[in-house]
Amino acid sequence: MAQLLLKEKPIATIQGVLFDKDGTLSHSEPNLVDLATGRIDQAVQRFHGGHLNVNEVSQLKKLLSAAYGVNSRGIHPGGTIAVASRNQNLISTATVFCLLGESWPQALALADEIFAAVDALKNQAPSAEGKSALLPGVRSLLQSLRSKGVICAVISNDTSAGIESFLDQNNLHDSISEIWSAEHQPAKPNPEAVKALCNLIGLAPAQCALIGDADSDLKMARQAGIGISLGFMAGWNQPPTLTAHQHLIHHWNELSVRADTKITHNLSSP
Ligand SMILES: [Mg+2]
Numbered sequence: 679m680a681q682l683l684l685k686e687k688p689i690a691t692i693q694g695v696l697f698d699k700d701g702t703l704s705h706s707e708p709n710l711v712d713l714a715t716g717r718i719d720q721a722v723q724r725f726h727g728g729h730l731n732v733n734e735v736s737q738l739k740k741l742l743s744a745a746y747g748v749n750s751r752g753i754h755p756g757g758t759i760a761v762a763s764r765n766q767n768l769i770s771t772a773t774v775f776c777l778l779g780e781s782w783p784q785a786l787a788l789a790d791e792i793f794a795a796v797d798a799l800k801n802q803a804p805s806a807e808g809k810s811a812l813l814p815g816v817r818s819l820l821q822s823l824r825s826k827g828v829i830c831a832v833i834s835n836d837t838s839a840g841i842e843s844f845l846d847q848n849n850l851h852d853s854i855s856e857i858w859s860a861e862h863q864p865a866k867p868n869p870e871a872v873k874a875l876c877n878l879i880g881l882a883p884a885q886c887a888l889i890g891d892a893d894s895d896l897k898m899a900r901q902a903g904i905g906i907s908l909g910f911m912a913g914w915n916q917p918p919t920l921t922a923h924q925h926l927i928h929h930w931n932e933l934s935v936r937a938d939t940k941i942t943h944n945l946s947s948p
Pocket residue numbers: 698699700701702760761890891892
């Protein structure tokens with residue numbers, strides 16, 4: 679059991695922390711911009727066989743960018759590509775094709791083809807895929823939590839392979855005990871996802887903090903009865919708009935952890 683402090687002020691006593699990944703632990707924006715750009719480029723090449731005039735190309739790019747949450751400043755932290763699962767992004771892409779007159783079966787097939795083509799391109803050039811770097815201060819916080827016996831887990835709408843790759847790239851397997859991905863049922867933002875992940879790490883939601891950069895994370899946490907819900911603001915060029923938090927974190931160095939001295943004393947007493 680440990681005490682969580684925000685700017686040196688105790689805010690909760692916890693035994694576990696559930697972290698969102700993209701925009702919370704991971705500096706995901708550059709990779710997600712690349713992913714969105716790749717899908718948009720493939721859409722331009724493949725929609726109507728690539729036979730589009732300048733205005734049609736412009737309209738297609740504009741609608742897909744809006745659907746994904748891509749703008750001139752980067753990624754909207756609450757946008758589809760930042761928050762939603764791959765499958766939800768696929769549906770969102772197909773919906774844009776429907777808005778441009780395509781039938782649903784054709785739209786869905788084309789979206790599927792585009793996503794597969796971008797995945798294949800990434801696999802052909804793994805060096806260009808880019809690492810999902812940690813946001814500043816993440817590693818030392820995770821080490822500090824681990825040293826105090828706090829169990830950490832990741833709850834994300836990325837695939838299991840995507841989360842594992844992130845943990846591999848950043849050598850975080852010692853710090854993260856369990857993951858809950860888009861493939862786990864139910865996926866977030868269902869509050870049952872929080873309860874199931876807490877169960878995996880052997881804790882009750884009330885014994886845990888959840889930290890995320892999306893209101894859907896924080897609402898889910900509260901509905902699941904989490905001990906404390908914290909919003910992380912510094913994962914994107916554009917700060918997210920959050921309302922369901924108990925506290926906000928603007929840099930990971932604002933958060934610290936110390937052993938719960940009262941509990942330590944009680945445990946060591948005869
Ligand atoms: Mg996130």
